[in-house]
Amino acid sequence: MSKDPAPTVYLRLRKNVRLHEGRVIRLGDIAQILAPGDSEEELQQLIMDRPEQKDGNRIIIDMLQIIGRIHTLMPGCVVEHIGEPHTLVEIAGKEKKPSVLLFIMVWLLLFFGSALTIMNFHADVSMQEVQIRIVEMVTGKRNEHPYVFQAAYSVGIGLGMIIFFNHIFKKKWNEEPTPLEVEMFLYQENLNHYVITEEYKKLHQDARREKG
Structure with a gap:
């Protein structure tokens, strides 16, 4: 059989x-x-x-x-x-309720930090002088304070960031991952690889101790 x-x-x-x-x-x-x-x-x-x-x-x-x-x-x-x-x-562990005060502090830190970064970059490349020159080339008149152009430029930066990151609040324009999501994914993959490597080292060390 x-x-x-x-x-x-x-x-x-x-x-x-x-x-x-x-x-x-x-x-x-x-x-x-x-x-x-x-x-x-x-x-x-x-x-x-x-x-x-x-x-x-x-x-x-x-x-x-x-x-x-x-x-x-x-x-x-x-x-x-x-x-x-x-x-x-x-x-x-047990999930803690998010702190509203901490959220506000982080939001303010990121907001003003980003604003200062953009302003310092513009100061380094003389952006104001460039904008004055662009307005002069378009209109034929020199304006030391082209507020309309600067306001449109500021709105354009915000819209460009929204389009680039493909995300506004919880809404996404399409199913493509945002650059931030890709970077977070790669970071998590590298973190998991590191943790797994370290855990295997610990397992080998424990096995050697038991044999010894």
């Missing part, structure tokens, strides 16, 4: 997972699972880790660790994984 083929479990790990403090980490939280029969629901509830305060707020769940846990539940099964070989789990 031929033996029944070993069941195959397919996994796709998520890159990043954010869980609330005090929760256990289950396989269903960090991965998409495809398994035969009722085993898929059991795998969803399979506990991978019980984070403690000493573990910090970021934990790495490695594929080798996952395979070991799955084999304890389903001996002899074949595990096929797709994509990332690990998941970075961020343990989030």
Whole structure:
């Protein structure tokens, strides 16, 4: 008689997972699972880790660790994984209500800081003299204070920033990511890469200590 083929479990790990403090980490939280029969629901509830305060707020769940846990539940099964070989789990504490006073202070700091930056740049390149010269070329008369031109120029800077960043308050003109969103994405990717590298170093150091 031929033996029944070993069941195959397919996994796709998520890159990043954010869980609330005090929760256990289950396989269903960090991965998409495809398994035969009722085993898929059991795998969803399979506990991978019980984070403690000493573990910090970021934990790495490695594929080798996952395979070991799955084999304890389903001996002899074949595990096929797709994509990332690990998941970075961020343990989030209790969310605090945003401070209105802090928001106003940051807003004022950014507003006046940006205004001073633009004014200093204009002073460095003699923008006022350039604007006076442009008005003189267009109208044929020299005006030492071309307020209409300067007001239109200021409005144009604001509109240009809105178009460039493709964002005004919560509204976007199209689905393209803004330059700021791209930079934040790249920063988050680099941060995650650094954290994962450091966590692997800690895991190797702990393994050496246990062997020693």
